[in-house]
Amino acid sequence: xxxxxxxxxxxxxxxxxxxxxxxxxxxxxxxxxxxxxxxxxxxxxxxxxxxxxxxxxxxxxxxxxxxxxxxxxxxxxxxxxxxxxxxxxxxxxxxxxxxxxxxxxxxxxxxxx
Amino acid sequence: xxxxxxxxxxxxxxxxxxxxxxxxxxxxxxxxxxxxxxxxxxxxxxxxxxxxxxxxxxxxxxxxxxxxxxxxxxxxxxxxxxxxxxxxxxxxxxxxxxxxxxxxxxxxx
Numbered sequence: 001x002x003x004x005x006x007x008x009x010x011x012x013x014x015x016x017x018x019x020x021x022x023x024x025x026x027x028x029x030x031x032x033x034x035x036x037x038x039x040x041x042x043x044x045x046x047x048x049x050x051x052x053x054x055x056x057x058x059x060x061x062x063x064x065x066x067x068x069x070x071x072x073x074x075x076x077x078x079x080x081x082x083x084x085x086x087x088x089x090x091x092x093x094x095x096x097x098x099x100x101x102x103x104x105x106x107x108x109x110x111x112x113x
Numbered sequence: 114x115x116x117x118x119x120x121x122x123x124x125x126x127x128x129x130x131x132x133x134x135x136x137x138x139x140x141x142x143x144x145x146x147x148x149x150x151x152x153x154x155x156x157x158x159x160x161x162x163x164x165x166x167x168x169x170x171x172x173x174x175x176x177x178x179x180x181x182x183x184x185x186x187x188x189x190x191x192x193x194x195x196x197x198x199x200x201x202x203x204x205x206x207x208x209x210x211x212x213x214x215x216x217x218x219x220x221x222x
Contacts (some may be wrong), residue, residue, distance in 0.1 A: 019145065029210050043157075043212040058209075092157070096208045102147075104157040 002027055002097045003004075006105035012027045013083055013112050021108045023093030028073035033098040034066070037107070038089045049076040083112045116141050117202050119213035124189045127221045134185040134216045136174075136200030145203035146183040147210070148174055151194045160185075160198070169192070195220045 003026040006037055013019050023032065048056040055068035071074045080087050083104040093105040124185045126132050138144060149158040150185045163176040163183060174185045183200060200213040 010188050033209065042214040043210075044212075048209065100208065101159050101162075102149075102208065102210060103159075106156045 002029060002103040004093055004095060004103055006083075006093050006097075006103035009106060010109040012113070013110065015084055015112060017083055018079055018081045019083065019094050019110060020075070020077050021063075021093075023076045023105055025095050026072045027097075029095040029097060030073070032070060032076050032108040033094045033096075033102075034068065034076075034078045035094060036089045043092065046078070046098065049078075051063050080110065086111045087109050088099075089113045095113055115202050115204055117200050117211050117213035119200055119216050121216045122214065123154075123217050123219070125133065125219045128192055129149050129189050132185075132187040132190045132194065134184045134198050134200075135217065136213060138181050138183065138200075138202050140181075140202060141205065142197075144176070144177055145206060146174075147201045147203070148172070148183075148185050149199045149201055151199070154186045157199070158187055190220045192220045193220055194218060 005024045011019055034046040035043045036046050037043045038094050045058050046061045046066055049068050051069040051070045051073055065066045067079045088111050090105045090109050092105040094102050096102055118137045120135050146163045149157050150160040151157045172185055172187045174183050176183050197215050197217050199215045201210040203210055
């Protein structure tokens with residue numbers, strides 16, 4: 001299994017500012033992912049955080065808006081840049097452990113005013 | 114494009130009654146399907162995956178390729194089954210999941 005810690009657990013931000021969310025895993029993992037869950041909607045994959053190289057973004061998501069860092073095999077950050085109210089969501093870090101099971105963090109609930 | 118459909122946003126079932134949460138998918142290849150569950154104040158966690166063909170907490174799910182369905186079933190609902198359930202599809206085995214919109218299951222005592 002993998003234990004994932006996300007910070008912050010929640011935040012309220014002003015429009016136009018940026019927020020960085022941290023994801024720490026208790027073991028080295030190859031695959032780390034960032035998902036978004038907008039209010040009343042399902043989880044949508046934002047990107048795969050690659051260690052030592054640029055993140056791989058899904059359709060509809062771009063690096064300028066959601067820059068991601070992955071300095072090592074246990075840590076990643078997701079920044080939500082130039083926020084607007086539409087960015088109000090829960091952002092979830094997830095990792096794949098041995099056996100292929102996907103583990104999730106508790107999520108970071110972001111509210112943009 | 115891959116898509117996962119969960120037609121019921123809300124489902125209420127009496128304790129002891131059978132439960133069925135529906136999931137349909139569209140996918141061109143050979144799918145790998147999962148059910149994830151989120152209990153109140155807990156993180157999202159894997160409930161079961163079709164390739165392991167096991168029963169977890171009394172739940173089973175059978176992949177029906179003809180009907181493109183992966184419905185989750187339990188013969189006798191328990192109060193602790195109340196939770197949010199998500200069906201998910203693995204895209205091409207690359208561990209990136211496409212999720213359905215989820216079904217909130219409430220078990221009525």
